[in-house]
Amino acid sequence: MALRGNWRVGNNGLVRLVEDNSNETINIPLSENIVIAWLKDLGWEPKLSSSGKLAKQIHKQLNGYLSTLKNEKLLNIFEHMNGGSVNIAGSPKANNKINQEREMPIGEIKRRLSDKTRGDKLHNYLVEKGVFKLGIRIKCPYCSRKSWFELEKISNNFLCQLCLNDFSAIGNLENSIWCYKTVGPFSIPNYAEGAYAVLLALDFFNEYKMTTMRITPLLSFSAITADKENIEADFAAFWQDSVYGQKKDGLLFSECKTYGMFEKKDFTRMRYLAKTFPGAILVFSTLRKSLTRNEIIELKKITKSGRKYWKSERPINPVLILTGNELLNQLGPPYCWDKKTKKEHDRIPGLINLCNATQQIYLKMPSWHTEWHEEWERKRKKKLNKSKSKRKT
Numbered sequence: 001m002a003l004r005g006n007w008r009v010g011n012n013g014l015v016r017l018v019e020d021n022s023n024e025t026i027n028i029p030l031s032e033n034i035v036i037a038w039l040k041d042l043g044w045e046p047k048l049s050s051s052g053k054l055a056k057q058i059h060k061q062l063n064g065y066l067s068t069l070k071n072e073k074l075l076n077i078f079e080h081m082n083g084g085s086v087n088i089a090g091s092p093k094a095n096n097k098i099n100q101e102r103e104m105p106i107g108e109i110k111r112r113l114s115d116k117t118r119g120d121k122l123h124n125y126l127v128e129k130g131v132f133k134l135g136i137r138i139k140c141p142y143c144s145r146k147s148w149f150e151l152e153k154i155s156n157n158f159l160c161q162l163c164l165n166d167f168s169a170i171g172n173l174e175n176s177i178w179c180y181k182t183v184g185p186f187s188i189p190n191y192a193e194g195a196y197a198v199l200l201a202l203d204f205f206n207e208y209k210m211t212t213m214r215i216t217p218l219l220s221f222s223a224i225t226a227d228k229e230n231i232e233a234d235f236a237a238f239w240q241d242s243v244y245g246q247k248k249d250g251l252l253f254s255e256c257k258t259y260g261m262f263e264k265k266d267f268t269r270m271r272y273l274a275k276t277f278p279g280a281i282l283v284f285s286t287l288r289k290s291l292t293r294n295e296i297i298e299l300k301k302i303t304k305s306g307r308k309y310w311k312s313e314r315p316i317n318p319v320l321i322l323t324g325n326e327l328l329n330q331l332g333p334p335y336c337w338d339k340k341t342k343k344e345h346d347r348i349p350g351l352i353n354l355c356n357a358t359q360q361i362y363l364k365m366p367s368w369h370t371e372w373h374e375e376w377e378r379k380r381k382k383k384l385n386k387s388k389s390k391r392k393t
Contacts, residue, residue, distance in 0.1 A: 031215075031218065032218045034238075035216060035217070035218035035237070035238065036218065038238075042226060043225070044223045044224065044225050045223055046218075046221050046222070047222060048218075048219070048221050049220045049221055049222050049232065050193070051194055051195055051198065051220040052198075052218075052221055054185050054188060054192055055192075055195035055198050055199050055220060056219060057185045058185045058186070058192060058199060059199060059219075061129055061130065061185065061186075063129075066199050066200065067330060068122070069196050069200055069203075070203075070328045070330060072287075073112055073113060074113060074126075075196055075287075076092060077109060077112055078186055078196075079189065079190075080104070081102050081103070081104050081181065081182050081187075082102075082182060082189040083099040083100055083101045083189050084190065084191075092258075092259045101182075101187065101189075103135065103180060104179055104180055105137075105178070106134075106178050109132075109180060110123050131182065131184075132182060132183060133150055133181050133183045134150070134180060135149050135150040135151055135154075135178075135179055135180070135181060136148070136151075136154060136173075136178055136179065137176060137177045137179045138173070138176045139172070140158075140162065140165065140167060141167050142165040142167065143162055143163035145163070147160055147161040147162060150181070154169070155169065156168065156170075158172070190258075191258040191259075194234070194256060194257070195220075196258065196287075197256040197257060197258040197285065197286070197287055197327075198219055198220055198234050198235055199219075200287070200327040201283065201285040201327065203327075204322060204326060204327055208332070209333075210332060210351065211332075212242050212243050212349070212350055213239060214239070214240050215237040215238065215239045217237040218236045220232070220233070221233060221236070225276070231269060231272065232269065233254065233255070233269075234254050234255055234256040235252075235253070235254035235283070236251070236252065237252050238250075238251055239252055239281075239351065241352070243349045243350040244349065248351075248352060250279055250280065250281060251280040251281070252280060252282075253281075253282060253283065254282075254285050255282075255283070255284055255285065256286070257286040257288070258287050259287055259288055260286075261292060261294075262284060262295050262298065267299075270284075271302060271305075274305070274306060274317040278310065279310060279311075279317070280317055281319075281351070281352075281355060282302065282306060282317055282318070282319045282320070283320045283321075283322060284319065284321050284322070285321075285322040285323075285327065286322070286323055286324070287327060287328065288324055289324040289325050291323070296362070296363055299319065299321065299362075299363055300363050300365065302319060303359055303363060304365075306318060309372055313369075314352055318352060318355035318356070319358075319359060320354060320358055321358040321359065321361075321362045325337060333354060333357070334348060341361055345357045345360070345361070356368055
């Protein structure tokens with residue numbers, strides 16, 4: 001990055017000292033290196049997990065345009081092609097069992113992805129980014145079973161992958177079907193080991209959905225903490241929010257699920273992070289559009305603990321709940337919600353207030369400002385009654 005003049009780096013970015021005609025090159029560190037270095041300063045031993053590395057590769061292959069993944073049909077096509085269990089309609093099954101990977105006819109993929117607004121654009125984009133590899137599905141004349149051959153291996157003769165007999169292309173290509181298979185990180189089952197869910201959580205905080213925010217993220221990582229605990233997080237980030245000229249900043253940790261349920265170990269891990277980092281936001285993210293009864297019960301417990309008044313009108317550990325309503329929508333809050341919810345929460349300035357809103361929407365809890373006011377009133381009345389009792393005696 002070439003900068004003109006002499007500069008120094010301050011808390012608020014680059015500050016120009018003297019203007020001249022010289023150029024100086026500054027290498028800006030990757031955001032993950034910044035977060036990892038900070039954790040190491042705290043005595044932690046962090047490292048990017050396999051899911052984090054996978055998410056990075058998907059991010060790179062899509063050139064950072066993660067809105068491509070905000071398409072449940074596409075995610076479930078990937079899972080089906082990678083051997084996962086999805087329903088006929090393309091929706092995920094509760095118990096996903098991985099079988100052998102599958103090829104899919106080009107026409108079928110186009111049909112499933114087509115819509116009135118994008119047409120073949122999504123298909124063409126995926127081909128351009130190397131998400132699919134092209135091949136042909138041919139029926140073996142000996143065993144009558146179908147095998148898939150990638151384009152580079154198509155020749156005058158084929159070797160059946162099942163019965164191992166050779167057969168000629170002539171006379172057998174007429175009834176063949178051109179098909180795709182997934183490639184690279186897009187060929188990993190279980191929704192790329194959860195990487196799609198992590199990337200969609202990351203994308204939620206982009207400048208188009210959260211226009212007042214900027215983040216410095218670290219994708220899925222594991223670490224040995226200073227007190228020798230083994231900890232994992234799907235997503236961590238420093239954040240800064242500028243609302244009405246006032247800046248707020250902090251740290252957030254996210255537990256991301258694709259279509260699985262939040263479990264006891266997830267809540268235990270997030271409680272540990274809350275205790276270790278007072279002020280940190282705890283993000284619970286899922287592509288499901290609703291929560292189970294048990295999840296709501298457990299989330300209420302951790303949310304209530306995090307509602308304790310901390311400073312500057314902020315709870316000590318605000319909980320943010322994100323579902324498919326927010327993650328799979330091209331628009332951010334409140335425009336991603338239904339009419340009723342949008343009307344009830346039409347003004348949400350900044351991340352902290354969004355935490356408050358999602359707790360009301362998904363957990364049916366009152367605003368924490370209401371709880372604080374009621375608590376202050378109880379203390380005031382208690383103090384007043386105590387004072388009256390002293391005067392009587």
